[in-house]
Amino acid sequence: MTPHQLSFDLPVRPALGREDFFVSPANAEAVAMIDSWETWPSRKLILAGPTGSGKTHLTHVWAALSGARIIAAADLTDADIPALALSPLAIEDAEQTAGNRAAEEALFHLHNLSLAEGHTILLTAERPPHLWPLRLPDLMSRMQGTLVTQLRAPDDALLAAVLTKLFADRQIAPSPDTVPYLSRRIDRSFAAVREVVETLDAAALAERRAITRAFAAQVLDKMV
Template sequence: MDQFDLPLPRPVSVRPEEFLVGPSNARAVHMIEHWGAWPVMTALLTGPRKSGRSLLARLFVAESGGGMIDDADRASETELFHAWNRAQAERRPLLLVADAPPPDWAVRLPDLRTRLAASPILSFDAPDDALVSDLLRYLFERRELDARPEVIAWLHKRLERTHLAVLRAVERIEEDADRKRTRRLSVPLVRSALSGGGYITELSQSGVRRAG
């Protein structure tokens, strides 16, 4: 699986080789790499938080010489309107990063609404099964935690399929490992770390998933 960099609550360098690419984000990555084919010089990059969207936008800026506005759905509409126009006039590509595109993001300024409607939407979906496993391995490696395949497999079966759920689970496991002064993870250790906190789901005897 290809890699770029992933947003974590730690300083990271903007290095394309560390961003994890899978089916959930491959189309967006492809379109960013081929920004010259955009119908206009502005695109919207949307997706769940902690999915890598902001860091991918920074990679885009570094490699294209373009610009980005993070949390665009919370920015001044007048600022966005002028930034959109400036990108076209200067032929300098611009990425607007947001949780979701209009109409989920309510845009009141008619001229901005028209311009955003003409802009391509590049979206991240929830991580697929393969990406969840890769995220777990990557996050544990960054924290120098020894997570053997059986630990990854146990977590993979039980974690919610969101970037944020994976990140929070790894952070909780790291806290517990630090408290126990160990870097070697085991299934009993991660089960204990995550139990009772709503981090994982378990299969009951009836086959129904319930919070663990």
């Protein structure tokens, strides 16, 4: 057992730079849209995808490119809307405004004011806007009139890359055969990848064990 393979209770620091984002067929279209942000129709885009698919990472990449501010949709009702509209803006989890009259109205006014000021808007959500249960008709029409790009379910290369990145974010170096083994065993979803890495980290910390293929197999058997 080598010291660098042990799991330690260290802060999780996600790497959110453009160079840290692994491009595969599952996300290549979305990455291309972020890179070409100055050509978005009507200066707005919705980035849709499941939890853990890379929406937050790409949002930070876009913010670095455009100089945008980032705000959670849940914070819009308490935000200074005119001030937010003075620069490019990323609104995370925009779908969560649905059903909340005040939040929907805040998003509607921010959308209109930002575009009127000549700025660009990126919105993220788990689903395309036609699936959001919005109650404000004017907001619904604005969202459904926005170009959507989607992050797809992970292919083999992306699954392995996300596993590697999440281990690195936790400053963990598993044995070389661990990631290929996990890629073959776990459910093919971003949620499953995150759950497995979190569970392995906690188990390795509790048992003071290195994360190896054998240890991963033991933990997966317990999870099943």
